[in-house]
Amino acid sequence: MIERLQRLLGDAGAWEVAQDGEVARELGAARALVAAPRDQEQCAAVLRVAAEARCAVVPWGGGQHQRLGNVPRADLVLVTTGMAGIVTHDAADQTIVAQAGTRLADLVAAVRARGQFLPLDPAGVARATIGGVVAAGVNGPYRSGFGLPRDFLLGARTAHSDGACSRSGGRLVKNVTGFDLHRLYHGSLGTLAVLCEVSLRLLPLPEREATLALGFDDLERLDGFVAAYRASGLAAASYVLVHGPLLAGNGLAGGAADLAQDGMFVVLLRFHGTERGVAESLARTRDLLSRGAPAAACEAPEGAQAPLWMACREAFASVSPDGGGAVLRLSFLPHAGERSVLGGIVDSVAALVAGAGSRAALCAEPGLGVLRILLPEPPGEELLQRLLTFARREDGRLLVVESAPASWRLGRDVFLGALPHESLARALKAALDPAGVLSPGRLYPEEAG
């Protein structure tokens, strides 16, 4: 196999994975090959070879979101970083086309250098690739204000397991020509096709950016604020809630350092816009504080904004620094009538975690109804069951394991039974991945036989 790949890609284009390396850790695969194609054609050729040998292929960008989903069978890791670089950046049209292996950080910086803005800031942004971020369908704190990569995705070029190359969409900001298969690839976790190139829509770089931090030590007041904010119709670029300690040491100096305390829940709001527009949003937000008075409030000083949001972004993370932690995600409808349910959910979850003898940091996107439970180690069976019971007690809640070490995920369903439409999904996979070799088992368990 390795010889065949090297014939295709050159000697440096295929190798065996290191036993103790990242691939082994993230995929729980002790033995695998790695192939690094340099373009769409090579990528398709690798897939054809793998399909003939019935080798399971896991596409790999920066390896930052490999913990999403179940552990796939992995015989061959297809590294996309050999397909890197910006293909075209049409600044006047506010669009960019990049190869899938381009680092998101490079893309964001290149776009910024020309006065434009790509609102994607998922965890691991420094190493994550744009293809990986699209395939994972993830975003960071910008998710609350700008949505998912899907909302910026204009088209894609892909390679398929029958060796074909294809394309959908294009680089036009409005386009209804043909089926938008790129919307299906988005979030499909590398199970349908390998993304080789994506085109994205850009926004203008905001003239001004400001961050407001509001510390709540009382969950009822937090709910008061969340409800008032919702009623105001204000639209922040980011709107998140983080457990105070997650922010410790991130530029919260002076009185603001209080925010980083245990027992403090910090609402972070970031506003983008023109000078007057941002000032107006800040003033209107301050007006809301009478209805949900925080214990502490401050506007982050200029230099503190970036580190603060970085801390916040990594806190969301499916990436935890030592690799041993787990993240559970609870989605819920954020309001019951005008009342915010966030505080109540935070309270219950914290009690369940404490009751199971664990500790957890919590962070949330109040506007979207997402709570992330960050555990220092994977949840025990009891905690998992209790959280699941809590989630299922009411309609309109959904719990999944968003991230955990491969060793823990092996043999489990991280979606906790919430994956729908199995037969249709399998049929779609068979249509787009006819050889059935792309990340088998990542979503639905591989069928026997």
Added chain:
Amino acid sequence: MLPLERLRRIVGAEHVLLAPEEMFAYECDALTWLRRRPAAVVLPGGTAETAEVVAALSEAALPFVARGAGTGLSGGALCPEGGVVIETARMKRLLSLDPWNRFALVECGTPNAEVSRAAEPHGLFFAPDPSSQNVCTIGGNIAENAGGPHTYKYGATARHVLALTAVLPDGRVLRTGSPLADPPGYDLAGLLVGTEGTCAIGTEATLKLTPLPRAVETLLFAFRGVADACSAVQRVISSGLEPCTMEVMDGATIAAVEASVNAAGYPRDAGAVLILEFDGGDAAVAESAERAERLCRELEVLACERARDRAHRLKLWKGRKGAFGAMGRLAPDLLVQDAVVPRSRLPEVVARVLEIGREHGIRMSNVLHAGDGNLHPNISYDRRDADETRRVLAACAGILQACVEAGGTLSGEHGIGLEKRDYMSLVFGEEDLERMRAVRDVMNGRSLLNPDKVLPAREPKTP
């Protein structure tokens, strides 16, 4: 054979139409030169009835098509020969509206504007705003991934569908998506949006509602020609401003509008007008409007108006809203063409489009969603005049070709349908189309639902 008795039992005899004079209205959509007569029209009253109707037709191996309001402009709702139209006109209930979680659950036959009307008392609206919004249905919008003047800021329909209930062509009911953030699994709702009714029939949709802006500023600029108006658009965007709407109308459109009941007082000597709108917070919007006005005035502006109040704003919009109606009165038929190019190419492409119009001796007026690079060359003609119709279609082919050559594509919002199916190879290769067919066949393997639309038939295999 039409399973007539069974269909009558499912929906009630009065909801099965058969009389030839009743079929006339279903012969075409708003693209009037393409016509086919269905064998029958069935109007189910909800998801369950739709599923039963589909199951009955599928068992009888009869082809069928979903139809909303029939305002489609690419022949998408045309029924297969001898087939059955499933019309969603009885499915227009607003099932629930949750203003705090900002979504509405509606049946797919609900007219687009009804959703915003229901949401308005809660300070919300449904953002996709096709010009046909008073009649076109949510199901049609989802099928076509419809857009409108505000798509530049808010995105097309795909961004606003959270969940979808759909009947697959074998009668199974698929419930996909969720108002909850990030449901796991494939984004089937996202996939179905824009498949032009060739994969499933939408029956209920959960739609995202957006807060109404606190403030709106509307500006109208008159220019000597479309190229100037497009340059103004480009200047405004390059400056970093974020308008919500950038609509351009050319001189022929202005003339048609000003001669109609919707006369909006646009300067008759102008070669183009641009409607520029900002929405958001009070201060932000006022500041943006001032800056945009300054930027545009650096160009040769024939006239500039800034709406003082709501009434004035509606007046500035009146001509744009009434543009299709006004053009429709110029001749028996109106063909609303639709294509997209990269925004920066608009000035040269519009010039080329006008030239093509002159070459073929047709009557054309242009409306542009300029921010999106989306052109609508509108051609007034008489489809009973075979020679004129031939010239109109030749001009359309030339226009599409020119747009594709400029890095554009066949449709920005009206879809491919039957009209543009055979142009698909201008944009996509056989491998690209093959993936799309493969996905369609997963859902619509027997091709009973809306066959022969969007995707051209497979090329015969050369042995």
